[in-house]
Amino acid sequence: MxxxxxxxxxxxxxxxxxxxxxxxxxxxxxxxxxxxxxxxxxxxxxxxxxxxxxxxxxxxxxxxxxxxxxxxxxxxxxxxxxxGKPIPKISLENVGCASQIGKRKENEDRFDFAQLTDEVLYFAVYDGHGGPAAADFCHTHMEKCITDLLPKEKNLETVLTLAFLAIDKAFSSHARLSADATLLTSGTTATVALLRDGIELVVASVGDSRAILCRKGKPMKLTIDHTPERKDEKERIKKCGGFVAWNSLGQPHVNGRLAMTRSIGDLDLKTSGVIAEPETKRIKLHHADDSFLVLTTDGINFMVNSQEICDFVNQCHDPNEAAHAVTEQAIQYGTEDNSTAVVVPFGAWGKYKNSEINFSFSRSFTSSGRWA
Incomplete structure (x- = not known):
């Protein structure tokens, strides 16, 4: 053209x-x-x-x-x-979000989205543990940290890596100066996406919150969970002097405490190999095929698989309805954790609607402790 x-x-x-x-x-x-x-x-x-x-x-x-x-x-x-081709403007007004407390006493999930510059949009979810302090710190400071780095570095993967490490270092200083000793064991996952020029999508993540791109109605995973089950992650933990122990449910934990091998915070486990350096992924959007980006916390991920998330979102009229549908479905399937979803619509929004979705009520019952 x-x-x-x-x-x-x-x-x-x-x-x-x-x-x-x-x-x-x-x-x-x-x-x-x-x-x-x-x-x-x-x-x-x-x-x-x-x-x-x-x-x-x-x-x-x-x-x-x-x-x-x-x-x-x-x-x-x-x-x-x-x-060399038309690229739609992604309006923040159309971004959908929802967060539900589940059966927890407190909602430690946080989410955020903003326009950082004329070219760059920011989307993020943080799933706190050991209290909301680390998640709150990321929610408060990550946006500014990335904004400050953008004029100095063109590579968005580098920008996000530097931002994660800087926030982790800043939280460490904050926690050690605080009189609240519980901050030393507070941590959070972080899954952050930057969208430049409406077409360049870069995602960085630590922990087990996820980012999924729906392309032609199918999920494309943009993140990989950082768990002790991963061979490369377990080897790093052991090399740094940490150990992996399994709880009564057969779930692996670093030093018997943390179910992930990368996070922001968790200062007491830094010497045991728990790091804040994210894994990153860059992708070029195809707006004729790409329907949306969805960021989710593990309250959803442990109950709803990636294809189901795509199907639920594709049934909805708008992204805000979709975010609520995903979190509510996780609750129906028996999740007790906080559940948060952020849905960002792209050019093919609504194109791959599937009229046939099977809801597994039997899984809903067996997933809940009341029916075990």
């Missing part, structure tokens, strides 16, 4: 009706121009660059790399020119 045509297309992005009118008029103009230069013949295919296969079907937003969906968003002009 030429730059001039792209700019014209992008500037029409505020209203879907105007988009369709513009595309239709361009198709008609293009066909008239091409027809005048081609020999008229009923046996020859139509010569239009908007209809290369001669099928007679009009061009759609799929042709340009974005699906005409139920969430009407304008098109980002500079990134669209930079990448």
């Amino acid at each position: 030429s730059t001039a045509a792209l700019i014209t297309l992008v500037r029409s992005g505020g209203n879907q009706l105007r988009r369709r009118v513009l595309l239709s008029s361009r198709l008609l103009q293009d066909d008239r121009q091409v027809t005048s230069t081609c020999n008229s013949s009923t046996s020859e295919p139509r010569c239009s660059r908007f209809d290369p296969d001669g099928s007679g079907r009009p061009a759609t937003w799929d042709s340009f790399g974005i699906w005409d969906n139920r969430i009407d968003e304008p098109i980002l002009l500079p990134p669209s020119i930079k990448y």
